[in-house]
Amino acid sequence: MIKKTLLLVLLFTVMLGRAQDFNCRVQVVDPNNDAAFKQLFGALQTSVLEFYNNRKWSTDNLTQNEKIDINITINIDQKLGIDQFVATFVVQAVRPVFGTNYTTPVLNFIDKEFSFRYAEMQSMDFNENQYNNLTSFLGFYANIVLGIEYDSFGPDGGTNYYSKAQTIVNVAQSAPEGGWKQVMGTRSRNRYSMINDFMNSRFKIIHENIYKYHRLGMDAMTKDATASRAVITEVITSFFNLAKQNPNTLAIKIFFDAKVNEIVEIYKKADNTEKTKIIEMLKQIDITNSMKYDTIFSK
Helix, strand or coil, X not given: CHHHHHHHHHHHHHHHHCCCCEEEEEXXXXXXXXXXXXHHHHHHHHHHHHHHHCCCCCCCCCCHHHCEEEEEEEEEEXXXXXXXXXXXXXXXXXXXXXXXXXXXXXXEEEEEEEEEECCCCCCCCCECCECCCCHHHHHHHHHHHHHHHHHCCCCCCCHHHHHHHHHHHHHHHHCCCCCCCCCCHHHHCCHHHHHHHHHCHHHHHHHHHXXXXXXXXXXXXXXXXXXXXXXXXXXXXXXXXXXHHCCCCHHHHHHHHHXXXXXXXXXXCCCXXXXXXXXXXXHHHCHHHHHHHHHHHCC
């Protein structure tokens, strides 16, 4: 009986050690519907899904309800060979809001520099210290999602995962694929710039803002909506001041691309004076979404 109990305990421990962190949904889209690649892209979709869902990414044992929901779309842009592709990678992640059934978006990012090789039955081995054009890319975004998610629950909670993402970028510096190196101009909104912003000590306030917005703002919304909105206004004001000193900071853009629709709905409940003030700041921080912020005044 004692042996059976010990066996069950050991089995349970092993199962916990293999606990999954992500509830990931993946879609691979070939706009040309090329029949010759249909089976391969189906296998790719399964491989990416299993890469995220079956691997242990965090240091915590998450319950089924605590798993992080992410949606990934891989749009095939070019077929350079039977196993070589260029794609656009779209990653979206959400976080539950305390005491509600609502999930708040934490990431909504489009990476247009996803070049990789994939063959059916290909091994999806991953090591953050060894570069692979497919798994290093996927692993980078796994750690970015975890970094933002953990930041949203505790002060500087995501530091460990940002550090892992930075290691992946550092290892990829000699890689021929784009998106890993420092560049100027429009292409600067890449993985290098992203992790550079998140790890820059000058931008520590970004992590503080992510925490305040979620734990002190969104998670307290059902208790006191007015006070929670005031916290979110403090966060937006902080981003406004940071953006004035550091225009075109990618981490700020990432935050507002995820939050724009939510922020609009939050401030529709504010009075006109508050609406005017917040719209003025938002349109300067996040110019590309200016028209959306104008809808705060609509019913």
